[in-house]
Amino acid sequence: MTVVEARGLRKTFGTTTALDGIDLRVEEGRILGLIGPNGAGKTTALNAILGLTPYQGELKVLGRDPWTERDALMRDVCFIADVAVLPRWLRVAHALDYVAGVHPRFDRAKAEALLARTDIKRTSKVRELSKGMVTQLHLALVMAIDAQLLVLDEPTLGLDILYRKQFYDSLLNDYFDRTRTIVVTTHQVEEIQHVLTDLMFINHGRIVLECTMDAFESRYLEVLVPPEHLAAAQALGPIHERQLFGRSILLFENGDRPQLAALGDVRTPSIADVFVAVMGHRAGPGEGGAQ
């Protein structure tokens, strides 16, 4: 089943084009990472999917038009739009009461069980919780909702590494079950590399790269080349080259693995490295054309 389907999705703010005709398709059971620099259009794309902003073009989420049917859509879609959007005056017990009151798919017992694992007291107000605890509370509320699509926009921004790790572990172990779909944006790319099934780079409102993680691993290869093989490796046309502790690391797209293995150690690159390579690569002609 297709969870999100967009065709020619456009959004402009005055003279700024935030989304420049995006085509997007997210199938059920995928975990899609939306990666891009600040101002690339990630949040705008998510806001359109969540019915928070009007747009041009075609967009269907679970078969619905998010802008006109937001409230109906939110029975099947959950999102954490940002850290710290829970109102500071809200009491934890009241948050549970409210979501249980308005959401037909909320499993209060599950939320209570998730909260029992944390140090969050039922009588506390959000303003009395640490930033990490607020995120734990929000995640507990969201994970207790039996939704088909979960959207996370920078869900771990500003959290320390323990909370970040716990956040994704919890998401994978207690929530994700192959029938749900997750779309996530973050700058902490390295932490979600092993979580994702699909990857999308977005820049200047356009999709720059779109592939599954399986395809990503066979498409991009990183080779640690010793100086004696450098010239031979460079002749094969790497898309990016960098130095680390005196050794050259070359990134290849659609490279021939046996051939590269002869020149140095071959490994799967990090998303961050490919991101830097691809963005740098496209910035020259691509940006000139867009302006």
Add this chain to the structure above:
Amino acid sequence: MTTTPAAPAVLRATRPLYWSVRRELWENKSIYVAPLAAAAVLLFGFAIRTITLPRRLEAVLALETARPRAVVTTPFNVIAGLVFITAFVVAVFYCLDALHGERRDRSILFWKSLPVSDLTTVVSKLVVPLVVLPLVVFAIVLAAHLVILTLSTLVLLGRGPALAALWTHVKFIQMPVAMFYALTAISLWHAPLYGWLLLVSGWARRSPFLWAVLPPIAIAVFERIAFGSTHFGRWLGYRMVGWFTQAFVPHVKGAEPLEPLAAMTPLKFLATPGLWAGLLFAALLVFAAVRVRRYREPI
């Protein structure tokens, strides 16, 4: 659930509204704290004043043209009036913050992540000044009146004529009826005012109070300077206090006031075009506020 399929549907439709109104009460404790505090202060003052009630009442009764009514009913009227005014002030500031605060603290992103429509949200915020606050005021004033009546009766025990005057002039059955009627009339009459405040609250990026208040003042001043007339100012005044002249018999100076029930003119009130025009205008403002909330993002 399986026997009556219609019931859960109704339940589902009203549950978000019910919980949204409760949510407003969690966030805005001033809805009941402020009227309670006002009533408590007044009650304390009048409790002390009750000590001198026997002397004052008997002095009035000793006069030839005895008019003891003002002496015994004043505490009841003052408490009711001041709690009404307190609730009005609370309602105005509540509405100005209702759709602004959630954008300021970005919590609108949380509320919008739940299956609650913008219409339900805005209506829940309109229910507070139009239904919740009047009910709070009714309960508080009624309780305060009971306390005053009990205290007055206690200090007048054994003073036959004075006690009789108290129970003759304090219409204890009529007063709550008239109060309920007045609160209903005020709600209906002020509906467009609250609609306007909610719209500004949802629309303004900052200072909703100034956006709500300054334009009407500017129009009134402009009219006065340009045309030398005061139609707009008068119209505004009518929109604020017109409920009183339409829903009750206007008080004639020097005349003995009518009893609460006799002063009520519900048919005249319902026949006032301004009432219905106001309600229609209120509906338009609320519709606009719903549209605005749909488009608005955190500030």
